[in-house]
Amino acid sequence: xxxxxxxxxxxxxxxxxxxxxxxxxxxxxxxxxxxxxxxxxxxxxxxxxxxxxxxxxxxxxxxxxxxxxxxxxxxxxxxxxxxxxxxxxxxxxxxxxxxxxxxxxxxxxxxxxxxxxxxxxxxxxxxxxxxxxxxxxxxxxxxxxxxxxxxxxxxxxxxxxxxxxxxxxxxxxxxxxxxxxxxxxxxxxxxxxxxxxxxxxxxxxxxxxxxxxxxxxxxxxxxxxxxxxxxxxxxxxxxxxxxxxxxxxxxxxxxxxxxxxxxxxxxxxxxxxxxxxxxxxxxxxxxxxxxxxxxx
Amino acid sequence: xxxxxxxxxxxxxxxxxxxxxxxxxxxxxxxxxxxxxxxxxxxxxxxxxxxxxxxxxxxxxxxxxxxxxxxxxxxxxxxxxxxxxxxxxxxxxxxxxxxxxxxxxxxxxxxxxxxxxxxxxxxxxxxxxxxxxxxxxxxxxxxxxxxxxxxxxxxxxxxxxxxxxxxxxxxxxxxxxxxxxxxxxxxxxxxxxxxxxxxxxxxxxxxxxxxxxxxxxxxxxxxxxxxxxxxxxxxxxxxxxxxxxxxxxxxxxxxxxxxxxxxxxxxxxxxxxxxxxxxxxxxxxxxxxxxxxxxxxxxxxxxxxxxxxxxxxxxxxxxxxxxxxxxxxxxxxxxxxxxxxxxxxxxxxxxxxxxxxxxxxxxxxxxxxxxxxxxxxxxxxxxxxxxxxxxxxxxxxxxxxxxxxxxxxxxxxxxxxxxxxxxxxxxxxxxxxxxxxxxxxxxxxxxxxxxxxxxxxxxxxxxxxxxxxxxxxxxxxxxxxxxxxxxxxxxxxxxxxxxxxxxxxxxxxxxxxxxxxxxxxxxxxxxxxxxxxxxxxxxxxxxxxxxxxxxxxxxxxx
Numbered sequence: 135x136x137x138x139x140x141x142x143x144x145x146x147x148x149x150x151x152x153x154x155x156x157x158x159x160x161x162x163x164x165x166x167x168x169x170x171x172x173x174x175x176x177x178x179x180x181x182x183x184x185x186x187x188x189x190x191x192x193x194x195x196x197x198x199x200x201x202x203x204x205x206x207x208x209x210x211x212x213x214x215x216x217x218x219x220x221x222x223x224x225x226x227x228x229x230x231x232x233x234x235x236x237x238x239x240x241x242x243x244x245x246x247x248x249x250x251x252x253x254x255x256x257x258x259x260x261x262x263x264x265x266x267x268x269x270x271x272x273x274x275x276x277x278x279x280x281x282x283x284x285x286x287x288x289x290x291x292x293x294x295x296x297x298x299x300x301x302x303x304x305x306x307x308x309x310x311x312x313x314x315x316x317x318x319x320x321x322x323x324x325x326x327x328x329x330x331x332x333x334x335x336x337x338x339x340x341x342x343x344x345x346x347x348x349x350x351x352x353x354x355x356x357x358x359x360x361x362x363x364x365x366x367x368x369x370x371x372x373x374x375x376x377x378x379x380x381x382x383x384x385x386x387x388x389x390x391x392x393x394x395x396x397x398x399x400x401x402x403x404x405x406x407x408x409x410x411x412x413x414x415x416x417x418x419x420x421x422x423x424x425x426x427x428x429x430x
Numbered sequence: 431x432x433x434x435x436x437x438x439x440x441x442x443x444x445x446x447x448x449x450x451x452x453x454x455x456x457x458x459x460x461x462x463x464x465x466x467x468x469x470x471x472x473x474x475x476x477x478x479x480x481x482x483x484x485x486x487x488x489x490x491x492x493x494x495x496x497x498x499x500x501x502x503x504x505x506x507x508x509x510x511x512x513x514x515x516x517x518x519x520x521x522x523x524x525x526x527x528x529x530x531x532x533x534x535x536x537x538x539x540x541x542x543x544x545x546x547x548x549x550x551x552x553x554x555x556x557x558x559x560x561x562x563x564x565x566x567x568x569x570x571x572x573x574x575x576x577x578x579x580x581x582x583x584x585x586x587x588x589x590x591x592x593x594x595x596x597x598x599x600x601x602x603x604x605x606x607x608x609x610x611x612x613x614x615x616x617x618x619x620x621x622x623x624x625x626x627x628x629x630x631x632x633x634x635x636x637x638x639x640x641x642x643x644x645x646x647x648x649x650x651x652x653x654x655x656x657x658x659x660x661x662x663x664x665x666x667x668x669x670x671x672x673x674x675x676x677x678x679x680x681x682x683x684x685x686x687x688x689x690x691x692x693x694x695x696x697x698x699x700x701x702x703x704x705x706x707x708x709x710x711x712x713x714x715x716x717x718x719x720x721x722x723x724x725x726x727x728x729x730x731x732x733x734x735x736x737x738x739x740x741x742x743x744x745x746x747x748x749x750x751x752x753x754x755x756x757x758x759x760x761x762x763x764x765x766x767x768x769x770x771x772x773x774x775x776x777x778x779x780x781x782x783x784x785x786x787x788x789x790x791x792x793x794x795x796x797x798x799x800x801x802x803x804x805x806x807x808x809x810x811x812x813x814x815x816x817x818x819x820x821x822x823x824x825x826x827x828x829x830x831x832x833x834x835x836x837x838x839x840x841x842x843x844x845x846x847x848x849x850x851x852x853x854x855x856x857x858x859x860x861x862x863x864x865x866x867x868x869x870x871x872x873x874x875x876x877x878x879x880x881x882x883x884x885x886x887x888x889x890x891x892x893x894x895x896x897x898x899x900x901x902x903x904x905x906x907x908x909x910x911x912x913x914x915x916x917x918x919x920x921x922x923x924x925x926x927x928x929x930x931x932x933x934x935x936x937x938x939x940x941x942x943x944x945x946x947x948x949x950x951x952x953x954x955x956x957x958x959x960x961x962x963x964x965x966x967x968x969x970x971x972x973x974x975x976x977x978x979x980x981x982x983x984x985x986x987x988x
Binding site: 315316317319320321322323324325326327330334335338 | 769771795798799802803805806807810811812813815816821824825828829870873876877
């Protein structure tokens, strides 16, 4: 009998959909990460209020100025204010990051559910996903952007497509194990329709891993967007994005390193923060890791 | 068993006033001053229900308490006079395997799946002796013969998954005893095994014990096992030892109410009084049911496993039919086919005269509600994220009952199964195992079924809770005239609840008839073996006395 359970404490209290998060357990690094990310998000939302200049206004008289009271971080080769451009760049990065995460989950979740539940669909869907995974995302992005023209939306699509198979695989694996749970069989036995079984009994199980995967997708999308912009295959060159700023700054890199340093720094902090939060979310949502953390 | 072959002077293990609390901000006591003593060559059974602290006692002795969760506050654990609680980690490591060792409930998880079992036994020798590898191998082979493993050469090079459960447990025992420790702690070592295997393992432990003079601390919840193996018994309840004494004394003249309750809850092996048939209506008929699992592969020949072969069963309204058998005998397959949770390969299943084995998913819908299931593990059969009410009302709502009516009905049912009506808004984890099983029963009853399929529905529960749930099922059957298909490996439980019994072996029904005939006068050799292997079969626990030697079940093979 269940004697081994004796030494375990009461099971983790769960709310209906989202597992509860034990806020006390969040460490120093995660706190710092959330503060950094919060600043970047606020920067993106209130960009017009924070920016000191119009980010695309060129002023040939003010080219490559050093940092001063008028230009907090100096100006670029066209006389545009670097600080304002970085502030506006947060918008692009966040839209691409969050957008890619949401869209890939929205498409991957139903596909993963279907693949996990129906064996015939599984074979077909997973082979398609294997094929998609074989395409390098940057090459695909370059192809899509050159076919459809450079815009925020084409970049978003190009970045999202290769992320979908990862979500599908994740959801599928969760469904494969969860569908063996007796409560799923019990639901079938009381005559629940398959969509109902999936929605009520399977989807909640996938949420915790999806939240974690979502943060990683978000970070990698931001990074890929920056790389694409840097390569000149990203959002239009007139749009201020961190990748674009670095790309244009590359020419004057030796003359004025701050053109690459500042956007690069903000980008790194942003990615690091998101990944740290993802790790924290994983630890908090996984009861096994939680136990181990407590043993320290 | 009853006279210990001991010189009581030097206790091998002596636990004094051991207190263990949960660590953390608000420590809660788990063990409250446990004291016990095991002499040389003696077997002491720690018996109690889940949560009584049996396993914590054994883990504290081995120095294996999870440090993050539990901490020893006071007391001494003396192994041949040496205090284990004050020993260094290195010293404890040295003592484990050489002076004390442990075997666990589930040998599959205790063995490393990627190493051969022979190597895993040798590892113990490598760590604690300096024999040459040839000597090691020889010693391991000898030990494996000692635990009566067949074909020692082959098994030495086998991986755990290639062995049966009983063989794996023998490997664990070989590993535990190869260094001839003074103390063996066995934590429910036979609970996961079939009865016939259980009997062999118990016999083996007894045999090795008398041969090697090992003392055994045997943890179990099963009074039958206690009667078979123990010299002395310690009854645990809520972290205390409530009663201690020789096996005979505890079984014959228990002093504490708790011990008395434990013993009276053990179902008797003699079948219940036959009940009059109230109705001739056959509510569930299974005819020539066949289920074959086949693995298709491009490169390998098709492999077929016959899980059920030509099974014929019939169940009348208000009656209980038990399917008994060991694991792998196909009893669950039959139940799940009847539920159409898996598709039968051929044969027919008729519920109230309606053939359901070939209905499509949508055509099956109206008949689903007529046959409902109670699962083995109530921790897993209720969705942890849904409230009790949501779980119970899910079915009726599927069949068109309005939400408010369904909730009213759920409240009624909860009271009927002995839970407060306000349980409806709580989550499953707030209930004990027995209460959860009651909720699962309420969920099945909410569908107003004609047939209840109970697949090992009381196997995961403590005996006292088991007895209550069986009583509940009996009451509900009276009230609703529901037929029950009761699947169990436990012949005692089958004897208590079934009108008819079908014995299954290797996918076939080998014996089928009224319970009192099958269980009292079995025709088949296999049925006899099963009955014979039931632990504690010589005892009439509820009446605190041994069974007279000449009852029909006890007459053969002794």
